[in-house]
Amino acid sequence: MISAAEYQQLDGLALAALVRKKEVTATELLEAALARSAQVNPRINAIVTPMHEIARDRARQALTGPFAGVPFLLKDIQEDYAGVTTSAGSRAFRNYRPVRHAHFVQRLLDAGVVVFGKTNTPELALKGTTEPALFGATRNPWNLDHTAGGSSGGSAAAVAAGIVPIAGASDGGGSIRIPAACCGLFGFRPSRGRVSAGPAFGEVWEGASSEHVITRSVRDSAAILDVLQGAVSGDPFRITPPERSYLEETQREPRKLRIAFSTHSPIGMGVDPECVSAVQDTARLLEGMGHTVLEDAPKIDGAAVAECFLLMYFGHVAATVASARKLTGARENDFEMDTRVLALMGRSLPAGEYVAAHARWNEFARTLGEFHQQYDLYLTPTLAQAPARIGSQDTPLAERIGVWPILALGMGKALLRSGLVQKSARVSLARVPFTQLSNITGTPSMSVPLHWTKAGLPIGVHFIARFGEEATLFQLAAQLEQVRPWKDQRPSI
């Protein structure tokens, strides 16, 4: 048996070690996770689809792998578990049951995890907060009035509340790093192509989206990436494999790094002084560790990044809405109003303009690539504002811009040209303007929980590395974890 306190204190690798040494069984761990879930989930609404029976069956089997017996949660989008709904936070997909596991899920199962549920996400993972109409808001264990961030908000809340040490997440615009920052966790986004999105997808969001996990410990994240990395037959390309295991990297000292930092919002909106001081503190800490830290930023037009990112959104949301019709018979009004507005934009946007916007990604990747010839890492806040209050961002896009008649009349072209949606989206982006650069350039990045506000809410600091250099990030993260440990920072929930 394992006590609740001990279960919540250990990371995934430590729990697996207990199982391996037969000090505890997979079933005991699972029951500890379920007990903790029963205790806190009603308050945080992190898990939306329980899979207890599947999990209990599995926990009794002879499991092998580095995470054999460790309780695990999947994000309820993309991370398909055969036979269990993948709702993507949407009424349109609430009855959609994939017939195959995602490669992501299969590899985790091969590593021995025991999946017992799926976690909340905003509809189609489109937002930096997790408040879908279908399941309601996920709440932040650090303060139940505040958001857990998004789009992997359910997973982050579950990990922060001690239900699991690790949970599945995906990041197309910051969706691993943002909720990790909001919940005081480690959130790591791998390089484009590092983890397969198959078999359901070749690339998600033009390759902007990466699958991985949110964890408490750095080593769990590294060891999970060791399990997940590497293309599967049928993937669109194969990137250079890592030199050595990422877990090993967490035990290696980083070389003396050159790190640039900036605290300015790339879209020219305000940044909370607490988020600024999180970065400044970190800069001092890094200098104290012997790294070279300089204030500098790549010469990238942040507004252009936001605009290109948004046009990609338009196209993909519209295509998803169309695919829902074929896949589940869903109708347009099964989607939330904001989603419908985005879809209308995607149906109004000429393909030629879409392609022209995508071509601009090159500028960003190239400028960041040149910046990275000078600096190993680029440090910024993860969030521009501390986690918002639940509901403070839920004025629907549609309402804000008075879009009802336009939707009804299908006057998408006029709305597109008015720029109203783009402007409104920039308002939403104002809270989280730092993370999309990594997505659009395909580079690896991470949020490290080094700072808590005076009000006791976590905010993270954010690092971007060169393409393919996950190792550098893991080395530094482990070093930071050692000098400024966060494992004993726990919400009082």
Add this chain to the structure above:
Amino acid sequence: MISAEEYRRHDALGLAELVRSRQVSASELLEAAIARSAEVNPKLNAIIIPMHELARERAQQNLEGPFAGVPFLTKDLFQEYAGVQTAFGCKGLKAAHYKPDIHAEITARWLKAGAVVFGRTNTPEFGAKGITEPEAWGPTRNPWNLERIPGGSSGGSASAVAAGIVPMAGANDGGGSIRIPAAYCGLFGLKPGRGRTPWGPQMSEAMHGAAMNHVVSRSVRDSAAMLDATHGSDTGSLCHLAPPARSYLEEVSRALGKLRIAFSTRSPIGSTVDPEAIKAVTDATRLLESLGHHVEEAEPQVDGLQLAKDFIVMWFAQCAATVRQIKRRTGCGNEGFELDTLAMAAFGEASRASEYVEGYWRWGDYTRQLGEFHQKYDLYMTPTLAHPAPRVGQIATPQWQHVAMKILMALGLSRVILKSGMIEQMVQENLKWVPFTQLGNLTGVPGMSVPLHWTPDGLPLGVHFLASHGGEGLLFQLAGQLEQAKPWKDKWPSL
């Protein structure tokens, strides 16, 4: 000095060896190339932008690299050379005398390999066709028969190599544009896998990675050694591939184990395939069996017609974006573009981002389906071309259709056309000559055309192979084996 005959007999590595051993100078090689060009280019119209003075200066410098001193041509589509006129086969860009101020990364790597670039070769407008007949520069002709097309879009480069002006020339392939002209001209053409060669600094990827830069060449080893010199990402690449296990040049002469090869001669869009194209493949089957490989008839579970439609819709959108960009860059209006291009761009503007994305998603399906197929078979063999080279002008859009397109565009009816069955008709008309190559582009796997067949009329036809991701080395191995078993190096057009 080197005789005209000897110049043509060597491949690029052979010429480089002569330079290295000081039997001939780079300048002498260049003059041999320019002399051959003067002799045949007026008939072929392969080189459209000569760069003789730049090349003569360069040939006098101290050149290094595996191809030091070897005359080379780049294609006038991307592959920018700083300060040299660049037109992409486009009327408006030609009229604007556009000169880029930096090299494309691929050009920089060719130069680093020691190549002496002395001209740019013809391409259809934006490389959008399997023929090379731009209004801006006029048609390129096939050295094997001047009445016939050399294919496209790297038709100028293929024509120049087949005519012996150079042993190897720059090419790129977004729907078959390396492999198609290689096949029409009796050359070796390999399209590397997605991300293998760079597109920077102008682009991160071309056409979502469907299009790749490389060369058409006479010998397999030239293609391999050039890929050794150019592969790998650059600063802004979105794809950073795992590097090859060993040099491609080494692969060419490496002993090859027994391969499992699937083949099909059925057109994926259901169009007819010429008996000669079928014979090219059935002969190759026997040859491969005699070399010890296992060959059987099988096809991947890919909806070829849907793939072709997705390909063409993607082209439209790319074309629309390119037209936008060139109008902005040069200030030219519709007069700067061919009517076919304007029609494609109009379709691209009329189709929606959401439709484009849905089409792009299906690429993922095709890639997975081909990936599953490649778990059973090392290679997938088809004809490269469905028919021997048609006559120059034969595939041009008929005048009545031009008139109709003008009217429809003026009325803003592009979307109506898009939603009618006309796209399928366009697929059939445009791709019936070359329906086999696009699968390699949309799935991003490497593919090659090997010149193993000539028709009784003396027209070359290629045999096409697709490998799985990362399979360039395997393709070079097999090509090396085929080149030895059924050599083509002594086959020359009588031009």
